[in-house]
Ligand SMILES: Nc1nc2c(c(=O)[nH]1)N[C@H]1C(S)=C(S)[C@@H](COP(=O)(O)O)O[C@H]1N2
């Protein structure tokens with residue numbers, strides 16, 4: 489098979505929303521299991537697939553500038569984390585007025601088992617100096633960014649994907665951030681950031697820089713198109729805020745929207761996740777009036793992955809029924825009814841409403 493054939497088959501099961509740069513939603517089945525099969529994991533890329541020279545350079549405010557290969561990364565202690573990644577733009581199409589940006593429905597979310605070195609171990613090799621504030625992560629992908637650029641100093645002819653994290657978080661082993669080189673037990677595929685990428689648990693997935701090429705410790709806070717231009721909540725009535733942790737959200741995975749179900753007891757199932765620690769409660773409503781019934785919530789199978797919930801629906805009569813599911817997280821955040829509108833359409837965690845018919 490050629491490289492192009494490989495790419496085409498890796499993409500065949502996804503719902504493409506943009507051919508170039510390639511962006512695709514997961515099909516609904518991607519949310520059913522604990523782990524999303526790689527070929528069903530959504531893809532979000534701002535630029536064409538890059539080539540990568542196989543080296544990760546680490547510099548800036550460090551005592552020992554370092555260059556690592558894939559073999560060097562593999563020689564560091566190996567860590568595995570199942571991580572739910574959600575694009576901050578997931579659900580944008582449900583916002584009104586419709587924001588500009590990639591037209592994501594509700595399936596820019598997936599969970600994979602990632603394997604790699606801890607970012608804290610990688611940084612320790614280079615020894616960040618005491619003056620370090622932020623850590624900048626550069627992808628190998630770049631290209632024109634006409635019409636979209638927000639920051640005035642952006643080179644719209646040749647922009648590179650760059651994001652940053654606070655040094656304190658990047659260097660913290662407990663943050664469990666990976667420089668990942670495997671996804672679901674295989675080497676990373678091109679669309680997911682081969683040969684290695686960042687995976688930042690709990691953050692909206694924009695933080696998880698693919699095709700990672702350079703890491704620099706900075707002594708000033710980082711600004712850049714993908715940090716302070718885009719991925720900013722531009723609230724209509726309060727100061728702008730950076731997109732960071734995933735908002736609490738529940739999804740109904742069974743039944744599928746619009747399904748026709750037989751009469752009799754039916755177990756409604758779904759997933760729930762939050763970037764603010766575990767989900768502590770999921771409730772289901774069978775009317776539009778807000779009568780909420782507790783669902784059975786499974787404990788997390790890991791600290792950074794979605795949880796299963798289920799609800800025994802015993803008395804569904806013939807006809808159409810609405811189903812809603814609402815999650816609450818450990819920090820007390822509850823999903824809103826109305827998406828929190830912001831100009832670029834990020835962080836829509838509104839309560840999902842679907843209907844099914846019973847015959
Ligand atoms: N280098 C690079 N990293 C990137 C991006 C990108 O465009 N370039 N997109 C980010 C965004 S917005 C998301 S949602 C995730 C998607 O990861 P996935 O394609 O593996 O699902 O990658 C992030 N990392």
Ligand SMILES: [Mo]
Nearest residue numbers: 532575576694
């Ligand atoms: Mo994203």
